[in-house]
Amino acid sequence: MNMAQALLKSTLAAPEPQLQPVAQQTVLSVQDLCKSWNGQHNVLDGISFDLHAGELVGVIGRSGAGKSTLLHVLNGTHTATSGHILSLEDDDDERDITELHGRALRQWRSECGMIFQDFCLVPRLDVLTNVLLGRLSQTSTLKSLFKIFPDSDRARAIELLEWMGLLPHALQRAENLSGGQMQRVAICRALMQNPRILLADEPVASLDPKNTQRIMDALKQVSQRGISVMVNLHSVELVQSYCSRVIGIASGRVVYDGHPASLTEDTLQQLYGDEISQLH
Numbered sequence: 668m669n670m671a672q673a674l675l676k677s678t679l680a681a682p683e684p685q686l687q688p689v690a691q692q693t694v695l696s697v698q699d700l701c702k703s704w705n706g707q708h709n710v711l712d713g714i715s716f717d718l719h720a721g722e723l724v725g726v727i728g729r730s731g732a733g734k735s736t737l738l739h740v741l742n743g744t745h746t747a748t749s750g751h752i753l754s755l756e757d758d759d760d761e762r763d764i765t766e767l768h769g770r771a772l773r774q775w776r777s778e779c780g781m782i783f784q785d786f787c788l789v790p791r792l793d794v795l796t797n798v799l800l801g802r803l804s805q806t807s808t809l810k811s812l813f814k815i816f817p818d819s820d821r822a823r824a825i826e827l828l829e830w831m832g833l834l835p836h837a838l839q840r841a842e843n844l845s846g847g848q849m850q851r852v853a854i855c856r857a858l859m860q861n862p863r864i865l866l867a868d869e870p871v872a873s874l875d876p877k878n879t880q881r882i883m884d885a886l887k888q889v890s891q892r893g894i895s896v897m898v899n900l901h902s903v904e905l906v907q908s909y910c911s912r913v914i915g916i917a918s919g920r921v922v923y924d925g926h927p928a929s930l931t932e933d934t935l936q937q938l939y940g941d942e943i944s945q946l947h
């Protein structure tokens with residue numbers, strides 16, 4: 668049995684992930700999205716998919732496939748070279764995120780939270796303030812600098828910290844936390860924005876199995892509350908265990924979009940090539 672067969676066997680043996688009991692309301696329609704750096708080849712090369720409310724979508728592919736770039740372009744931290752990202756809401760006009768600037772783009776980023784592998788916390792600030800900084804786009808900078816947040820924001824931050832088992836650390840400096848704790852703070856901060864979409868760029872890459880499970884459990888709970896979650900992962904096993912859908916990218920193109928249980932050996936080979944032996 669080769670590595671791909673072994674991997675497939677182990678992943679197919681994993682328990683069937685529960686499908687989310689939510690309506691398939693489309694929140695984002697990504698159409699023929701391309702991104703190149705300095706006029707070089709397309710790092711994203713015609714990506715199209717619809718994202719639905721309450722989905723937990725795993726994004727997989729070998730190193731350099733374009734996973735991270737995709738999340739940054741969706742979030743608006745990198746600009747698209749061409750294509751469209753349509754934000755769809757019941758009570759709102761359709762917005763093309765690729766055309767937003769200034770205040771409108773900042774508003775989008777508050778609706779589309781992002782968490783990063785390296786957490787991006789402010790090390791010398793306490794945990795509670797780091798979480799409250801998620802409200803930055805809705806609070807004046809001056810007020811934030813002086814830590815003047817409304818009681819309702821503080822109550823929400825405390826609620827989130829309690830949910831994540833971090834309340835005992837609320838007044839501790841972020842720099843004194845473990846990696847797993849920092850990532851949980853980063854999730855709380857992103858949720859302080861009340862996002863409709865949460866993007867997570869390899870949030871478990873440097874974490875031990877216990878913390879990995881905690882973070883993935885948290886992301887699953889977030890999606891079950893109706894927030895669409897897209898998470899870049901290097902582990903097909905995690906995708907199989909947690910995600911309701913997987914998008915596989917190779918050389919900036921979608922080569923698989925479907926249920927994780929339906930991934931075939933051929934598709935994994937197409938996605939990972941000679942990196943397949945490094946998968947877990």
Ligand SMILES: Nc1ncnc2c1ncn2[C@@H]1O[C@H](COP(=O)(O)OP(=O)(O)OP(=O)(O)O)[C@@H](O)[C@H]1O
Nearest residue numbers: 704710728729730731732733734735736737869899
């Ligand atoms: N700021 C940049 N300037 C130029 N090229 C870049 C920049 N950021 C990313 N790239 C290139 O874009 C390609 C895709 O990178 P990206 O980080 O999106 O891949 P990835 O699939 O997330 O990889 P990994 O799993 O290793 O994080 C790579 O070839 C990378 O070198």
